[in-house]
Amino acid sequence: MSDAYRKGHAWHPLALQNQALPKDRFGLVDWAQALRKGVIQPKSSIRPGDGEPPGLDLDVVIPTKSDFLDDVIFPHSIHTWWLGCDSCHPKHFVPARGANPMSMREMIQGRHCGACHNKVAFPLTDCTRCHAKPKSRAAK
Ligand code: HEC
Ligand code: HEC
Ligand code: HEC
Numbered sequence: 001m002s003d004a005y006r007k008g009h010a011w012h013p014l015a016l017q018n019q020a021l022p023k024d025r026f027g028l029v030d031w032a033q034a035l036r037k038g039v040i041q042p043k044s045s046i047r048p049g050d051g052e053p054p055g056l057d058l059d060v061v062i063p064t065k066s067d068f069l070d071d072v073i074f075p076h077s078i079h080t081w082w083l084g085c086d087s088c089h090p091k092h093f094v095p096a097r098g099a100n101p102m103s104m105r106e107m108i109q110g111r112h113c114g115a116c117h118n119k120v121a122f123p124l125t126d127c128t129r130c131h132a133k134p135k136s137r138a139a140k
Contacts, residue, residue, distance in 0.1 A: 024122060031121070032078050042082060055080040060097055061133055071133040 022033040034040045044052055062072040089095045092115050107114030118124045
């Protein structure tokens with residue numbers, strides 16, 4: 001196992017490997033799939049009396065500066081199934097399309113998407129889960 005491979009996995013719970021949870025292509029637990037399939041039903045808060053906040057079904061396309069990668073789709077839906085708006089706004093992202101210049105270097109250092117991805121959410125090595133929207137080839 002190379003260092004890069006281990007770092008990409010960060011502290012992801014490999015101990016859960018053998019449970020009946022769906023896995024991603026790295027063999028890590030695919031929490032998004034688990035939720036969609038109803039294998040888990042997480043609560044958004046442990047405080048009794050806190051209701052379930054309404055989700056937000058809004059995909060934001062983040063065009064990529066890269067010539068060879070697809071644009072990024074940021075889905076609010078899956079994020080707001082687990083996270084309140086204030087987990088991201090305004091600390092990690094100004095809530096306005098295109099208002100957050102980002103680079104992968106900063107993400108690897110834990111900023112922007114990297115505040116969670118590579119830590120508690122699927123790793124930054126899984127490029128195409130974020131870079132998922134084919135660039136329009138016509139533009140140029
Ligand atoms: C968690 C989501 C996510 C993952 C996983 C991810 N990216 Fe990105 N990436 C982004 C976002 C958001 C941007 C910002 C859009 C832009 O400015 O290009 C970006 C930008 C980029 C850029 C252009 C800016 C820069 O830093 O040079 C490149 C190149 C890039 N990503 C490559 C990759 C590669 C290669 C992988 C896999 C090893 C990857 N990305 C995985 C979300 C992600
Ligand atoms: C996991 C992080 C995260 C969470 C949680 C989150 N957002 Fe966002 N939000 C983003 C990102 C990333 C963008 C895109 C910013 C960009 O394009 O630079 C965005 C953009 C927006 C925008 C601008 C959309 C547009 O078209 O300009 C609004 C409005 C917004 N969010 C509202 C909310 C609300 C309301 C909630 C809670 C219900 C929420 N967000 C939860 C990350 C998050
Ligand atoms: C506050 C924490 C947080 C931030 C910041 C964050 N995410 Fe996530 N993201 C999660 C969690 C938690 C999940 C669900 C667990 C998982 O899939 O590993 C998730 C899931 C996703 C998924 C769903 C994958 C699927 O299979 O449906 C995509 C795509 C994604 N994130 C992209 C992004 C992008 C792009 C950014 C930055 C613009 C970002 N996320 C920022 C926490 C975050």
